[in-house]
Amino acid sequence: MRQKERAQEVLKRLRTQYPSFITALDWEKPWHLLVAVMLSAQTTDENVNKVTKKLFQKYSHAKDIARATIKELEKDIYSTGYYKAKAKNLKALSTELAQRNERVPDDMEELITLPGVGRKTANVVLHVLYGKTEGIVMDTHIARVTQRIGFTKEKNPPLAEKKMMRVLPKTDWKEWGDLLIQHGRKICDARKPLCEQCVLNDICPTGKKIIPL
Numbered sequence: 001m002r003q004k005e006r007a008q009e010v011l012k013r014l015r016t017q018y019p020s021f022i023t024a025l026d027w028e029k030p031w032h033l034l035v036a037v038m039l040s041a042q043t044t045d046e047n048v049n050k051v052t053k054k055l056f057q058k059y060s061h062a063k064d065i066a067r068a069t070i071k072e073l074e075k076d077i078y079s080t081g082y083y084k085a086k087a088k089n090l091k092a093l094s095t096e097l098a099q100r101n102e103r104v105p106d107d108m109e110e111l112i113t114l115p116g117v118g119r120k121t122a123n124v125v126l127h128v129l130y131g132k133t134e135g136i137v138m139d140t141h142i143a144r145v146t147q148r149i150g151f152t153k154e155k156n157p158p159l160a161e162k163k164m165m166r167v168l169p170k171t172d173w174k175e176w177g178d179l180l181i182q183h184g185r186k187i188c189d190a191r192k193p194l195c196e197q198c199v200l201n202d203i204c205p206t207g208k209k210i211i212p213l
């Protein structure tokens, strides 16, 4: 089966497993979502929600976060991990947002100029806030599953994203991220993939090695 056909087969099978997807991050204002996605790197949405609930109660506006010290912010977001780098980015990002009256940009080029905002964060924000698709949401988990299913050798998310943007039609870009993130959480775990239970095991090169057909 050619790559483009195989990608369609993957989507078809995963749609049956994960019929709906809602971002698990809690947010009320657009800039809250941007901050929440930025903080979600290398941690769970559940964990981010616990942290942002308190964070946005303590700081009503981006300008309030911008005025806080890095040390204070480190304490506020400590449990999200990588707290030193994230606190610096949070302060710098909030300073930018305060200068923009908390308006979140609606295009990729502008979004990725903001502190701590990479393509993954920008793709999520564009999808959720503006219904726009300019790329594929590709974090380390989605890149891992994409690699295991045999579409790329790239572990680096932006490179894996570029590869899949050539394999999939643009209309499927959003769904690829939505379905693979769920599959990575439920079945294709980083340490213990449950290949025996996986609907892709007969077309996945990694699954075939684990369960020889």
Ligand code: SF4
Binding pocket: 145, 148, 149, 187, 188, 189, 193, 194, 195, 198, 199, 200, 201, 204, 205, 206, 207, 208
């Ligand atoms: S067969 Fe195994 S490695 Fe392949 S996608 Fe399924 S769980 Fe992941």
